[in-house]
Amino acid sequence: MTLSLHNPVLLILLGITTLLGNPAAADFTATINPASNRGSWEGWGVSLAWWAKIFGNQSNLADIFFTTNSVSFNGGTLPGLGLNIARYNAGACSSNSVNGTTMAANSILPSRQMPGYWIDWASADPTSSSWSWSVDANQRNMMSLAKARGADRFELFSNSPMWWMCSNHNPAGAANGGENIQSWNIVNHAVYLATIAKYAHDNWGITFASVEAFNEPSSSWWTATNNQEGSHFSIATMAQVITALRSELNSRGLTSTAVSATDENTYDIGLSTWNSFNSTTQKNVGRINVHGYEGTGGRRDLLYSAASAAGIEIWNSEYGDGDATGTQLAQNLLLDFNWLHPTAWTYWQAVDTTGWGLIIGDLEAAQLSTVEQKFFVLAQFTRHIREGMRILDTGNNNVAAAYNAAGRTLVIVAANFDAGQYITFDLSEFSQPSTNGALVPRWSTHFNSSEQYALHSDTFMSGTKFWSYFDQNTVQTFEVSNVSL
Incomplete structure (x- = not known):
């Protein structure tokens, strides 16, 4: 036999x-080593741009992503992921004209044009007509739905300065992929983010635990023909923004709101950027954020060592891949646990095209489709490794x-x-x-x-x-x- x-x-x-x-x-x-301690787990999350701009009024999606309930969807039942972290995107776009000047961003997809609150440069006073607090209702609504379902950590992040702060008035990037922020608007970028954080605290019932001023800032692919918001920053300019942001948050009484940095695309770039900061800049950073697009490559361990030496935590603040099966997600998540030792981990697009989304959806057509297998792979982690647990x-x-x-x-x-x-x-x-x-x-x-x-x-x-x-x-x-x- x-x-x-x-x-x-x-x-x-x-x-x-x-x-x-x-x-x-x-x-x-x-x-399993019970004497080890790689930190107290802060949670699992998702970025709200761009999917929440389109689907932010759908409570069933909030139930799926931000509870551990069994949720009906598309003729079946899903195990809620139980995410407790929401990353809210401060938009860079607006459709208004200022003295004949308008935003130049024809290449950005409509679903990725995130409305910004500071619509012109006439006044920094958030109660003035230079600010429009009614825009971006859907993304804001999903953040409120998340909070109502138990989400307790919120991060404010930026993909680009407001369009009028950009040299070419294009929040997609500079023509050559270089730095696009005007020198006289470096501090204004910090003012913009700190003002939103303060307004959210006072009016939305949202306290941002951290504010991230950049998105993959060292990358040179942020060009004027991009289909999304993005902006390259030099190391020197990053340092100026970080210093200004810390000061602006403090002046608004948000001393406990951390400045996170720098959301680089890979672990190795994240390490290089961190090591390029002087000690003053590093002390103004309350947490290292990094993206997980290096896959199974990169020196996760060296970035962890740098964070440990500085006495701060690491978040994998953005991860995504095109593998619908969830194989790559599981491989990279487990490598993160073993080498990067983040205390939180967030997915990029909860709803997106085949492979990238946990749920397949067409953002331009505002249509939802089926659930990817990777959704259930992620559930293995998010539903069981919970906030407050000690990582071994x-x-x-x-x-x-x-x-x-x-x-x-x-x-x-x-x-x-x-x-x-x-x-x-x-x-x-x-x-x-x-x-x-x-x-x-x-x-x-x-x-x-x-x-x-x-x-x-x-x-x-x-x-x-x-x-x-x-x-x-x-x-x-x-x-x-x-x-x-």
Whole structure:
């Protein structure tokens, strides 16, 4: 008889063996280190531009993204992601004319023209006619819906200064991809963001925990023909904006609102930019933000070391990829946990074209479609590694772990990208590694099959260990109860 994993006799024997507590040979063992501490998890999030400009009045999307409820959508039921972080985009566009001068941004897609509040340069007084606080209602509404559902961390971020602060009046970028902000508007860019933060606090019931003045500022692809807002900044100008922003926030009583920087496209560029700042600029930065577009490359560890040396945290403030299966998302998230050690992680476009969106949608046509498999892959992380948990070392790039002290629960998320194999999880270093024979609930998602987010009750503690079989291209989450560090 051929002992194949498709052989029902063998499967029965394996099940009996598991229940009796004798492990099948594991392809590898992950030992969780209870003495480690990679920070207290601040949460999971999403940027609200551009999708919330179009769909910001749809409460079902708010339920899907910002609760852990089971939500009806498109004829099915989705497990809410439970995001608690919303990144609000301060727009750079307006349609008004100022002394015959108008915005030059014909290449920016309509859905990506984010309305800005400071519509002309006549006055910095937010109560004057130079400011229009009624614009961008949909994005603002989604932020309010998120807060009503439990979101408790908000970040204000900018892709470009207001169009009239730009040398060519084009918030898509300069003609040659160089710096586009006018020198006399460097401080005004900081004034703009600080004024929004203050207005949000006083009028919207939103306190921004941080303000980010840049979006991939060292990149040179922000040109006048871009289809979205963007702006290149030199290191010297970044430093000026950071200093001015810290001062403007302080002058408005927002001393606890951090200046985050610099939302570079990759880990390596983020490190280079950080190392280019002098000590004064670095001290004005309350958190390092970086984007995850370097994929499996880049020195995540060096950026983490730089942040640790400065005594500040890291957020992966923007991640996206075109892989609808969620394979790349899982790979890069697990590498972040093992090397970058962020305390928060945010996705870029919750609703977007095939591959990029968690839900497929056409922003220009304002139409929603189906849910991508990567939605369920992300749910494996967001629904289980929750705010306030302590992130632990696992010694393996395919495994992440977090500990909930209040509930004495250990959460492990692991993925297998190779041939099917057993993975054993060793908790022997914990003072109380659960209870022998205790059920370990597990949730499973296949990257390339119809299994979306399935709960299984077939895994049990065997002494100080437990194990599970992983099909190829699978991510699983385990919640181990009665655990003490």
